[in-house]
Every structure is written in C-alpha cells, then in structure tokens.
Amino acid sequence: MTVTVLVTGGAGYIGSHVCKALAEAGDTPVCYDTLEKGHEWAVQWGPLEKGDIGDKARLDEVFTRHRPRAVIHLAGYIEVGESVRQPERYLHNNVTKSYALIDAAVRHHIEAFVFSSTCAVYGLPQMELLTETHPIAPLSPYAESKAKIEDALAEAAGRGLRSAALRYFNAAGADSGGTIGEAHNPETHLLPLAADAALGLGPALTLLGTDYPTPDGSCIRDFVHVSDLADAHLRAIAWLGGRSASGHETFNLGSGSGYSVRQAMAESGRIAGTPVPHAVGPRRPGDSPKLVGDIAKAKRELGWSPKRDLAAQIEDTLRWRRKMPR
Numbered sequence: 155m156t157v158t159v160l161v162t163g164g165a166g167y168i169g170s171h172v173c174k175a176l177a178e179a180g181d182t183p184v185c186y187d188t189l190e191k192g193h194e195w196a197v198q199w200g201p202l203e204k205g206d207i208g209d210k211a212r213l214d215e216v217f218t219r220h221r222p223r224a225v226i227h228l229a230g231y232i233e234v235g236e237s238v239r240q241p242e243r244y245l246h247n248n249v250t251k252s253y254a255l256i257d258a259a260v261r262h263h264i265e266a267f268v269f270s271s272t273c274a275v276y277g278l279p280q281m282e283l284l285t286e287t288h289p290i291a292p293l294s295p296y297a298e299s300k301a302k303i304e305d306a307l308a309e310a311a312g313r314g315l316r317s318a319a320l321r322y323f324n325a326a327g328a329d330s331g332g333t334i335g336e337a338h339n340p341e342t343h344l345l346p347l348a349a350d351a352a353l354g355l356g357p358a359l360t361l362l363g364t365d366y367p368t369p370d371g372s373c374i375r376d377f378v379h380v381s382d383l384a385d386a387h388l389r390a391i392a393w394l395g396g397r398s399a400s401g402h403e404t405f406n407l408g409s410g411s412g413y414s415v416r417q418a419m420a421e422s423g424r425i426a427g428t429p430v431p432h433a434v435g436p437r438r439p440g441d442s443p444k445l446v447g448d449i450a451k452a453k454r455e456l457g458w459s460p461k462r463d464l465a466a467q468i469e470d471t472l473r474w475r476r477k478m479p480r
C-alpha cells in the first residue's frame with residue numbers, strides 16, 4: 155500500500171535522498187522544511203510545505219491537509235563543532251522544537267515515526283564495533299540533543315507512538331541521478347571538503363587532529379552511502395507498520411568498517427587522480443576518536459545492508475562536487 159510520509163528536513167542532504175526513495179517506491183513524500191539550510195531545488199519528488207518543526211499551528215495545518223501516516227524526522231542543526239560553540243541553539247532547534255513535532259505526531263495518530271539520530275550519542279567507544287546497547291555518553295551538545303529526542307520518543311511510546319531512531323554513522327556520497335547531493339554552506343564534512351581540495355574547487359583540507367590514539371593519529375569514522383541510508387528509512391517504516399504495539403527501537407546504520415581521516419583523504423586523492431592538498435590543524439572539540447558501527451541489528455530486523463563502499467561514495471562525491479549549484 156502506498157503511503158503519504160511527512161519528511162521534516164526533506165530539502166536537506168539526506169532528506170532529499172529519502173524523498174526520492176519514497177517516491178520511487180510509490181509513496182508520497184511531503185517535504186516540511188524551513189529552507190534555512192536546505193534547498194528548494196532539492197525538493198523534486200513531492201510537495202514542499204515550508205514550515206518550522208516548532209510551529210504547532212503550521213504542523214496542525216500540514217498534518218490535516220496531507221494526512222500522513224508516517225513521519226520521518228530529519229530536520230535539525232547538524233554540526234558537532236558549531237554545537238560546542240552555540241549549545242543553546244542546538245538545544246532549542248533540535249530538542250525543544252522536536253517535542254512540538256512529537257506531540258503533533260501523537261495527536262494526529264501517526265503510525266510510524268522514524269528519527270535521524272547519530273552514532274555520536276555513543277561518545278568514547280568502549281568496544282571495537284559499537285552496538286546499540288553501548289552506553290550513551292555524548293561528547294557534544296549536538297549528540298546530546300539527539301539522545302534527548304530518543305528519550306522523548308521512548309516516552310511517547312506511552313502515548314501510543316511507534317518509533318525508531320536510526321543512528322547514522324557518517325553519511326556520504328550522492329544520488330546516482332546527479333540532481334541531488336550534499337550542499338551545506340559552509341561545508342564542514344570531510345569527504346566533500348577533500349573532494350573540493352583535490353578538484354581545486356576549495357582550499358587545502360585541514361586534518362583536525364593528528365594526535366588521537368589511533369594507528370595514524372587521525373580520527374576513524376564509518377562512512378555509509380546516503381542512498382543506502384535512504385533505503386533503510388523505507389524499511390524502518392515497514393518494520394514499524396508490522397508491529398502491533400507502540401514502542402521505541404534504535405538501529406545503527408553504518409558500513410561496519412572504519413577508515414581514518416588520513417585513509418579517507420588518501421582514497422579521495424587516488425580516485426580524483428591527484429593527491430588532496432592538506433595541512434595539519436588542532437583537534438575539533440566534541441569529536442570522538444573512533445566511531446564504527448555494529449550493524450547486525452539493522453541487517454537482522456530491517457533486512458537492510460549497505461551496498462556502496464567508500465570508493466563508490468567518493469566517486470559520487472567527486473562527480474557531484476564538480477557540477478553542484480554553488
């Protein structure tokens with residue numbers, strides 16, 4: 155059966171890929187976004203409803219007009235470093251406003267609520283591959299904001315909401331169709347910055363910390379293709395729809411493999427055909443030395459597995475960065 159899905163943050167990087175995946179599956183994505191960080195050009199697969207997730211009246215209007223059966227909640231501020239400098243902005247936009255959205259979802263009897271969480275909730279890793287049962291110990295206000303929304307969703311299960319928090323590791327790559335991709339301003343993410351540096355479209359990459367307790371001194375991350383992430387959202391909605399009772403679950407979405415910042419930079423240079431110009435800088439406050447996921451639960455419960463490796467992610471990033479609107 156096809157469903158209407160309200161996608162908050164649908165004009166952003168991951169949200170636009172989720173909207174495309176929904177439309178390709180025959181569902182109707184309604185994009186709900188302020189466009190503060192997102193782009194109108196990225197809304198290509200369903201209506202755009204401009205609005206803020208903290209605006210109760212606007213939410214009621216949009217829920218009543220479109221009658222969505224599911225909500226995918228991606229809207230929020232996303233930068234670890236910025237959140238350390240401006241914690242109140244993250245608390246207000248990500249947490250307080252999400253409470254308004256969750257309340258609206260309960261009042262409008264949403265059947266499935268899927269939330270974009272992050273592996274950053276785990277903080278300092280106590281195991282090689284992080285499982286969903288790893289202690290929650292955020293190192294930044296950004297990660298803290300995500301943990302708080304997870305708690306609110308667990309609490310909302312008592313009010314009848316069925317939800318899943320998808321703890322993404324590092325989203326990467328771009329859709330193969332070539333019309334959407336990562337376009338943050340300013341860009342702070344590693345792979346697009348490495349691509350821009352290699353292509354001569356941006357400054358040299360700064361390695362933010364080379365004295366971490368890792369084999370080459372740079373942080374280790376688990377990169378997952380944005381189209382693989384998008385696919386997991388559809389599976390999460392179907393999985394929630396198959397549950398008879400309300401409740402809340404968490405799922406890691408990564409690749410299960412870690413690459414250091416230096417390795418990801420070297421791979422970007424190899425694929426671009428020219429080394430990435432770079433310099434060494436200080437650590438960025440709030441960064442965890444290593445975040446690599448155990449994805450067994452998503453494989454088992456959602457039937458999901460990532461299909462595109464780091465090389466494919468970098469190829470897509472390079473292709474997108476050459477042609478994206480700037």
Ligand SMILES: NC(=O)c1ccc[n+]([C@@H]2O[C@H](COP(=O)([O-])OP(=O)(O)OC[C@H]3O[C@@H](n4cnc5c(N)ncnc54)[C@H](O)[C@@H]3O)[C@@H](O)[C@H]2O)c1
Nearest residue numbers: 163166167168188190191192206207228229230270322325
């Ligand atoms: N990019 C990653 O690697 C990554 C990893 C883990 C989790 N996440 C989470 O995934 C989600 C999407 O990330 P992204 O990289 O696509 O970010 P993005 O900035 O490209 O998209 C976020 C969108 O949310 C919108 N938005 C922000 N605040 C809003 C509000 N109050 N009301 C309505 N719209 C609002 C922005 O305009 C933007 O279009 C975020 O919640 C982020 O925390 C991202």
Ligand SMILES: O=c1ccn([C@@H]2O[C@H](COP(=O)(O)OP(=O)(O)O[C@H]3O[C@H](CO)[C@@H](O)[C@H](O)[C@H]3O)[C@@H](O)[C@H]2O)c(=O)[nH]1
Nearest residue numbers: 232234272274323324342343344347360361362373415441
């Ligand atoms: O110019 C740069 C940018 C990044 N890094 C490093 O590269 C790694 C990855 O950084 P980045 O691409 O900014 O991603 P994260 O800080 O890991 O955060 C992303 O991935 C998280 C999950 O790990 C999400 O929660 C966040 O929303 C998303 O921004 C980190 O060690 C950074 O210190 C650099 O060395 N130089």
